[in-house]
Amino acid sequence: MIGLLPEPLEPDWANVLAEVAREVRLPGLDDPRLPGHVSKMAAVYNDDRLRGLGGSREQLAARLSFWFPRDVPKMAGAARELIAMGRLRIGQATALRVLDVGAGLGASHRGLARALAAAGGLGTVDVLAVDDDRDALRVAAAIAKKRPREGAVDVRLKTEEASFVELVKRPPRGRFGVILVGQMLSELDLELDEAARVELHAEQLAALAREALEPDGVLLIVEPALRPRSRHLQRLRAALLQRRLRVLAPCLHEGRCPLLGRDTDWCHEDLAVDLPPFLQPVAKKAGLRWEGLTFSYLALSSKPPRLVDSLTAGPDRERAVSALLVSKGKRELVVCGDPLRGDVAGDDPLGPHGARIGRLDRARSEVNAVFDDLGRGDVVSLGPLDEKLRLGPDAPIEHLSARVARVD
Numbered sequence: 009m010i011g012l013l014p015e016p017l018e019p020d021w022a023n024v025l026a027e028v029a030r031e032v033r034l035p036g037l038d039d040p041r042l043p044g045h046v047s048k049m050a051a052v053y054n055d056d057r058l059r060g061l062g063g064s065r066e067q068l069a070a071r072l073s074f075w076f077p078r079d080v081p082k083m084a085g086a087a088r089e090l091i092a093m094g095r096l097r098i099g100q101a102t103a104l105r106v107l108d109v110g111a112g113l114g115a116s117h118r119g120l121a122r123a124l125a126a127a128g129g130l131g132t133v134d135v136l137a138v139d140d141d142r143d144a145l146r147v148a149a150a151i152a153k154k155r156p157r158e159g160a161v162d163v164r165l166k167t168e169e170a171s172f173v174e175l176v177k178r179p180p181r182g183r184f185g186v187i188l189v190g191q192m193l194s195e196l197d198l199e200l201d202e203a204a205r206v207e208l209h210a211e212q213l214a215a216l217a218r219e220a221l222e223p224d225g226v227l228l229i230v231e232p233a234l235r236p237r238s239r240h241l242q243r244l245r246a247a248l249l250q251r252r253l254r255v256l257a258p259c260l261h262e263g264r265c266p267l268l269g270r271d272t273d274w275c276h277e278d279l280a281v282d283l284p285p286f287l288q289p290v291a292k293k294a295g296l297r298w299e300g301l302t303f304s305y306l307a308l309s310s311k312p313p314r315l316v317d318s319l320t321a322g323p324d325r326e327r328a329v330s331a332l333l334v335s336k337g338k339r340e341l342v343v344c345g346d347p348l349r350g351d352v353a354g355d356d357p358l359g360p361h362g363a364r365i366g367r368l369d370r371a372r373s374e375v376n377a378v379f380d381d382l383g384r385g386d387v388v389s390l391g392p393l394d395e396k397l398r399l400g401p402d403a404p405i406e407h408l409s410a411r412v413a414r415v416d
């Protein structure tokens with residue numbers, strides 16, 4: 009893996025959340041009704057037909073005590089590779105200006121601040137959190153007041169109540185080093201058909217990036233790892249490329265997305281980050297999982313360098329976009345990156361940038377042993393493959409986690 013695995017929130021966050029809940033008069037972590045509120049909120053998040061039912065006090069309580077601490081590591085996970093390559097950084101001299109769009113309770117900017125701090129960052133993130141939900145912003149402000157620091161990173165927060173459409177029409181003054189859009193697109197324009205929705209979101213995000221990002225600033229979008237939401241992000245990627253944004257990560261190429269060819273595929277992360285122990289009882293009672301962290305993300309900018317530009321090994325750089333597929337006598341992996349297969353038929357579902365590669369167990373050797381440990385999201389350099397796209401005993405494979413050159 010490139011960059012640092014995000015850390016779940018520390019145990020003392022349970023006190024922070026409890027104090028904020030008391031201050032804003034919401035049921036807290038120890039309230040026996042909380043798992044019920046969390047379970048209802050999960051139904052709203054997972055079912056588009058229930059959208060728009062958000063906004064009650066019970067749902068805000070569930071968001072504060074469960075979804076906020078659950079979601080903070082997502083943006084940290086999305087930022088980790090750009091931080092490792094120095095594309096996202098913080099300095100002591102000037103604050104990093106962050107626009108958090110659809111900020112809710114602030115999980116996205118908190119995740120970014122934590123990822124910067126974990127990587128040794130020292131300085132201030134100056135956040136403007138925008139949302140059309142005034143109550144959510146009030147809770148975000150209370151959290152930032154109670155916890156104004158992550159490691160050596162200060163979190164300075166201002167909030168503004170506005171809708172996404174208003175923000176795009178009238179962007180805030182000054183430019184931002186980072187625009188975060190955390191799990192908001194899922195909530196927008198669900199009445200439109202998918203093609204119109206992609207065009208609208210691409211138009212809005214490209215306009216916001218043009219008007220509000222610094223020339224080398226980064227637009228970082230996170231979505232839930234649900235199939236339709238992730239596929240929307242993948243379609244948006246193509247529409248944003250047409251609007252001259254560059255894709256920094258996770259993709260290592262700017263060609264056709266291999267995972268859009270088949271309806272059953274979707275590109276997402278699955279990191280080994282569990283819920284903090286203080287949340288696990290709530291998750292269990294609410295019937296939700298507490299193991300693993302899944303999300304989809306896309307990092308864009310008008311300027312390179314992209315993640316692939318900072319990888320010092322090559323020539324073939326690939327990202328695993330499936331888990332390791334183990335069957336009798338072989339292991340396989342779907343990878344995405346540099347074309348591995350020469351000419352492919354136009355109707356090939358994976359297209360030129362995707363391939364299902366493998367290694368027979370009997371071909372396992374010291375040079376390709378890394379294959380055993382690969383998983384979704386890993387970035388590798390591959391030796392030559394045979395005509396069945398398999399690694400032979402002499403074909404090396406290298407994990408590129410240590411092959412990232414810093415661009416700063």
Ligand SMILES: C[S@@+](CC[C@H](N)C(=O)[O-])C[C@H]1O[C@@H](n2cnc3c(N)ncnc32)[C@H](O)[C@@H]1O
Pocket residue numbers: 079109110111112113114115116138139140141144170171172173189190191192195196
């Ligand atoms: C699921 S929450 C995500 C919160 C946070 N960004 C995160 O990553 O966890 C979605 C947020 O988007 C906000 N939102 C939804 N539609 C919006 C709109 N049209 N304009 C502004 N904010 C909106 C909601 O109020 C909510 O706070």
